[in-house]
Amino acid sequence: MRAALLAVVLGLASLAAFAAPTPEDRLSRVFESIEANRLDEAMTRVDALIREYPNFRLAYLVRGDLLLARARPLQTFGNVEKTVPFEKIEGLRDEAHARLRALRERPAEDRLPRSVLQLHGEQKHVLMVDSRRSRLYVFANANGRPKLIADYYVTLGKNGIDKARQGDQKTPVGVYHVTANLPRKKLTDFYGSGAFPINYPNEWDRQQGRGGHGIWLHGVPREVYNRAPRASDGCIVLSNPDLEAVGQHVQVGLTPVIIADEIEWSDAADVEKERAALAAALEQWRTDWQSRDTERYLAHYSSRFAASGQNLAAWSAHKRKVNGAKQWIKVGLSRVAMFRYPRERDFVVVTFDQDYKSSGLSNVMRKRQYWVKEGAAWKIIYEGSG
Amino acid sequence: MLSLAARMAGIVCALALAMPALADDVQDAAKLLKAGQHKQALERVNKALAAKPRDPQARFLKGLILTEQGNSKEAIEIFTKLTQDYPELPEPYNNLAVIYASQGQYDKARASLEQSIRTHPSYATAYENLGDVYAKLASQAYDKALQIDSSNAAAKNKLSLTRELVGRPGSTVVAAAPKEAAKPEAAKPEPAKPEPAVEKPKPAPEKPAAPAADASAEILKAVNGWAQAWSKKDADGYLSYYAKEFKTPGGEARDAWEKTRRARITAPKSISVGVEAAKVTMNGSDRATVTFRQNYRSDVLKSNNRKTLVMVRAGERWQIVEEKSG
Numbered sequence: 213m214r215a216a217l218l219a220v221v222l223g224l225a226s227l228a229a230f231a232a233p234t235p236e237d238r239l240s241r242v243f244e245s246i247e248a249n250r251l252d253e254a255m256t257r258v259d260a261l262i263r264e265y266p267n268f269r270l271a272y273l274v275r276g277d278l279l280l281a282r283a284r285p286l287q288t289f290g291n292v293e294k295t296v297p298f299e300k301i302e303g304l305r306d307e308a309h310a311r312l313r314a315l316r317e318r319p320a321e322d323r324l325p326r327s328v329l330q331l332h333g334e335q336k337h338v339l340m341v342d343s344r345r346s347r348l349y350v351f352a353n354a355n356g357r358p359k360l361i362a363d364y365y366v367t368l369g370k371n372g373i374d375k376a377r378q379g380d381q382k383t384p385v386g387v388y389h390v391t392a393n394l395p396r397k398k399l400t401d402f403y404g405s406g407a408f409p410i411n412y413p414n415e416w417d418r419q420q421g422r423g424g425h426g427i428w429l430h431g432v433p434r435e436v437y438n439r440a441p442r443a444s445d446g447c448i449v450l451s452n453p454d455l456e457a458v459g460q461h462v463q464v465g466l467t468p469v470i471i472a473d474e475i476e477w478s479d480a481a482d483v484e485k486e487r488a489a490l491a492a493a494l495e496q497w498r499t500d501w502q503s504r505d506t507e508r509y510l511a512h513y514s515s516r517f518a519a520s521g522q523n524l525a526a527w528s529a530h531k532r533k534v535n536g537a538k539q540w541i542k543v544g545l546s547r548v549a550m551f552r553y554p555r556e557r558d559f560v561v562v563t564f565d566q567d568y569k570s571s572g573l574s575n576v577m578r579k580r581q582y583w584v585k586e587g588a589a590w591k592i593i594y595e596g597s598g
Numbered sequence: 599m600l601s602l603a604a605r606m607a608g609i610v611c612a613l614a615l616a617m618p619a620l621a622d623d624v625q626d627a628a629k630l631l632k633a634g635q636h637k638q639a640l641e642r643v644n645k646a647l648a649a650k651p652r653d654p655q656a657r658f659l660k661g662l663i664l665t666e667q668g669n670s671k672e673a674i675e676i677f678t679k680l681t682q683d684y685p686e687l688p689e690p691y692n693n694l695a696v697i698y699a700s701q702g703q704y705d706k707a708r709a710s711l712e713q714s715i716r717t718h719p720s721y722a723t724a725y726e727n728l729g730d731v732y733a734k735l736a737s738q739a740y741d742k743a744l745q746i747d748s749s750n751a752a753a754k755n756k757l758s759l760t761r762e763l764v765g766r767p768g769s770t771v772v773a774a775a776p777k778e779a780a781k782p783e784a785a786k787p788e789p790a791k792p793e794p795a796v797e798k799p800k801p802a803p804e805k806p807a808a809p810a811a812d813a814s815a816e817i818l819k820a821v822n823g824w825a826q827a828w829s830k831k832d833a834d835g836y837l838s839y840y841a842k843e844f845k846t847p848g849g850e851a852r853d854a855w856e857k858t859r860r861a862r863i864t865a866p867k868s869i870s871v872g873v874e875a876a877k878v879t880m881n882g883s884d885r886a887t888v889t890f891r892q893n894y895r896s897d898v899l900k901s902n903n904r905k906t907l908v909m910v911r912a913g914e915r916w917q918i919v920e921e922k923s924g
Contacts, residue, residue, distance in 0.1 A: 269743045276739035283732040292740040300744045 234453075235265045235437065236311050236365060242274055243312060254278055268437040270311070273304045303440025310346040310441050311365050317345075319360065319477050325351070326478035327387075327470050328358045329487040329550035329560065337461040339429075341366060341448060341471040343373045343383065346441040348429075348448065349475065350461055357480070364458065367439040367449035373473065374555075375412070378424035381445050384412045387551045387561045388469045390429070390462050404431020405452040408462055410469050415596055416553070416561075416582055419518060429469070431455040472554035490550050490560055490583065493590040498543050506535045514584055514591035539571035558585035563598045623649075624656050631663050639663050654684055661693060665759060670697050681713070688718040689760040695727060696757045704735045707757075719848035719855070720862060722894060722901045725923040727757040762899055814878035817886050817909055820916040824907075825871040825892075833860045841910060841917035866896035884911040892923075 233241070238261045245254035258275045261268065273290045280291055290305050325340055331353045338358055340349045348366045351358035368383040369375070375384035388410040396406050407430035413422050424446065431452040432439055438451040448471070450458060461467070493512070500509040510528050517524040535541070544567035553559040559582065566579045580598030583590045623646035630639035640663045646656040657676055664673035674697055680690035691714035698707040708731050714724040740746075820839065827835030837856055846855040863869070872893035879887045885908070892905040908920035 269745070272739040272743035276736040276743060278736075279732045279739060280736035283729040283736065290740075290743075291736075292744065294737070294740070294746070296744050296746065304743055 235261060235268050235271070235451075236315065239268075239271060239274070239308075240312060240315050242271075246278075251278060251281070265437055267435055270304050270307050273301075273308075299440075303443065306441045307346075307365070307438070314345050314347045314363065314365065319475075322479060323477040324480055324483050325349075325358055325470075326476040326483060326486075327472065327552045327554060329483060329490060329552060330548060331356055331358065331468075332547040332549045332564075334463070334547065335466050335468065335549060336463060337361075338468045338470065339458065339461075340475055341368070341383075341469070342475040343368055343385075343472065344474045348450065348458065350458060352461075362457065364450055364454040365438060365441075367441060367443050367447075369444055369446040370442050372442060373471070375424055375427070375446055376422050379445075380424065383444070383446050383448060383471060384417065384422070384427055385471050385473065385555050386412070386414060386417060387553055388412055388414060388427075388471070390464055390467045390469060393459070393462065393464050394428075396431075399430075401433045403428075404433060405455050406431060406459055408459065408464075415519075415580065415594055419594065429455065429458070468549070468551060470551060470554065486552075487550060490562065490590060491548075493583065494545065494548070494562060494564075497592070498545055501535075501543050502541050504535055504538055504541055506532050509535065512592055514586060514593045516584075517591075517593055517595075519595050537572065541571075542569040543567070544569075553582070556584075559583070560590075624653075624659060627656075627659055627663070631659065631666065636663055636667050640667070652683070654680060654687070658690065661690070662759070662761065665693065665697060670701065673697055681710075686717055688714040688721045688724055689762065691717065692721070692724045692727060692760045695724075695731065696759045699727075699731055699734070699757045704731050704738065707731045708735060716848065718858065718862070719846065719850065720859060720921075722892070722903050722923050723758050723760055723899070726901070726903045730757055758901075760899070813880060813883065813886065813911075817878050817888060817916050818876055820909065821873055821876060821888055821890070821907065824918070825873050828863060828871045829869050831863055831866075831869055833863045836863055839918055841912055841919045843910075843919055844917075845920050847921065866899070869894070869896040871895075885909070886916070 238257065242254050242257045242261065245251070245257055255275070255278045258271055258278060261271045262275060265271065273292075277286055277289065277291055280286060289308070290301050292301050327340065328338055328351065331338060333353075333356075336353055338351045338353070340351065341347070342349065346366055346368065347363055349363045350361050352361045353359075370381040373383045373385050375382040390408045391411050392409045394403075394407040394409070396404070399407055407428045409426070409428045412425065412427040427446055427448075429448045429450065432449060438454075439449055443449070448469075497509070497512045500512065503509070510531060513524055513527065515524055517527060519527065522530065545564045546567070548562065548564040550560055550562050553561055562581045562583055564579055565576065567576050568574060578598045580594075580596055581592050582594040584593045585591075623642050627639045627642035627646065630636075630642060640660070643656055643660045643663060646653065647660065650656065657680055661673045661676035661680070664670075664676065674694060677690040677694040677697070680687065681694065684690070691710045695707040695710035695714065698704070698710060708728065711724050711728040711731060715721055715728065718724070824836065824839040827839065837859065844852070846852060848855075870893075872895075874891040874893055876888055876890035879889075881887060888907045888909060890905055892901075892903055894901045894903075903923055906920075906922040907918050909916045910919050
């Protein structure tokens with residue numbers, strides 16, 4: 213019994229106490245009882261958990277094991293003897309792994325996600341999905357630095373991540389943001405307590421020829437508490453209470469959603485070094501633009517640059533013509549956000565408000581650039597409105 | 599339902615019944631029930647109850663008859679009332695559980711069986727039934743986990759109804775209680791007796807020179823000795839097979855457990871305990887696990903269940919440190 217149940221328990225780290233324990237916290241208490249060989253206590257705890265969350269399926273699996281262990285020795289965790297579809301039982305086992313692992317393997321207090329180089333003042337939170345852990349981490353913006361405040365079990369695409377085509381049932385990997393807030397009453401029960409669409413495919417996805425659409429963060433139907441770790445058509449699915457909690461932090465159009473294979477944790481000094489290098493490159497780009505020395509300005513663009521149908525040659529020709537005609541140019545940047553792009557090597561999304569004034573034309577726009585490191589220098593590989 | 603009859607045995611006669619006529623009616627009703635003449639059995643037991651409405655044997659029998667007739671509702675009422683009037687008797691709990699299980703009410707069945715075992719920690723039938731109920735509940739939990747419809751669960755239960763009320767034959771608990779209470783007094787001077795009983799397994803050292811492989815022969819000999827002492831209703835001999843560190847099944851104090859065992863061993867008129875298909879697994883040279891089918895038969899109860907004894911070497915003999923049914 214213990215051996216089989218402990219197979220899902222990866223360590224012995226004790227867990228922090230929570231003020232209002234979630235079903236997941238309570239499940240972990242059940243496993244603590246099992247580890248301590250207090251099986252009656254485990255049963256009491258799992259029964260109470262089921263009473264309160266009768267649609268929390270994983271709890272029933274554990275309860276089944278605790279009961280069956282009284283009748284005969286267990287062969288495995290989730291010792292279901294009937295012939296059932298493999299993925300059903302495997303989904304619950306994977307969920308148990310994911311939940312317990314996430315609770316036991318906490319990032320150290322002083323570690324920061326390497327992706328989040330800079331948040332701008334109005335971005336109160338950033339959401340990050342660690343697909344390997346089936347986990348969504350919520351970071352608050354603490355003076356520009358991300359501070360982990362909560363994390364939740366999530367369901368991702370049936371076929372994993374790295375979405376490329378419509379219908380491939382995969383979750384995209386990349387840097388996105390929430391584009392809308394769809395309340396429950398506008399949706400069918402399938403989406404549970406609400407939905408937050410994200411901007412997949414983004415500019416980079418399109419350039420890479422990635423297809424599909426309609427990637428949302430959403431809830432679950434009434435009859436379930438949550439779904440298996442890999443069960444959606446590509447969406448990021450949370451339990452309804454968790455979605456509601458996350459929803460409290462979401463600002464439409466502002467909140468970044470970064471989806472990665474695995475969150476890379478780094479220390480503050482390294483993140484700051486990288487941020488400073490990017491900020492310097494951006495500032496250089498701005499001043500070179502203002503200088504009206506078009507060649508210096510164009511030196512910031514990669515030979516692989518492409519945007520709105522223009523390659524570098526077309527872009528350069530256009531810029532030489534426009535910039536050459538100006539008597540003066542003033543560029544102001546504000547609300548700058550910078551995120552390393554998951555999967556890609558040395559690749560950063562920079563978004564900012566651009567206040568452009570010149571002798572001929574003035575305009576203010578939200579701009580997005582993708583920067584890539586070529587040799588020692590950061591270069592722009594895409595630029596467009598953001 | 600077929601299997602409900604699996605462990606049927608003769609009704610224990612209320613030897614100490616004050617009223618022979620009543621005893622006759624109960625006996626007759628039991629015979630009629632055994633013969634499948636439910637209606638006549640019911641008439642006869644009702645007659646007995648008319649004379650003595652509180653008699654537990656008669657009420658228990660009526661519960662059985664009603665169960666056989668498929669009248670679960672009234673049977674539940676009777677057994678429930680019996681558990682209230684005689685909370686120390688394990689059988690009404692067991693039978694309540696069997697009926698609940700047949701209705702698919704496994705949580706109720708479980709509660710009832712756990713109560714039965716709390717009452718009598720060594721009550722084999724309840725253990726066996728409880729094992730089945732746990733497995734059933736587990737299966738239901740798995741079905742919920744996997745969203746499978748488990749509506750046909752009630753069809754396959756194979757729990758055993760207890761046919762007999764083994765508790766003291768006295769017709770009221772008031773009569774029974776003093777008897778049980780009297781036992782320990784008789785037992786108290788006896789702790790010396792385990793010494794003579796030790797002689798029984800002594801033949802075992804006949805093969806002391808044999809290497810470890812032969813320990814299993816010694817162990818089986820001890821198991822057989824234990825079963826024989828039990829069969830002879832030799833409570834002292836029986837208890838001498840239990841090591842000092844024996845883990846009582848309900849975690850109760852050794853004294854309390856011994857008291858219960860003495861009562862259970864001496865109550866029936868006759869007992870026979872068979873050990874079948876025994877298998878010894880050595881855990882080191884001084885510890886072994888023995889599993890076998892225990893075929894228990896008394897004038898009041900028949901049971902055949904798996905038993906596991908964990909035994910340790912204590913000097914030249916082997917003693918039981920743990921006993922598990924099912």
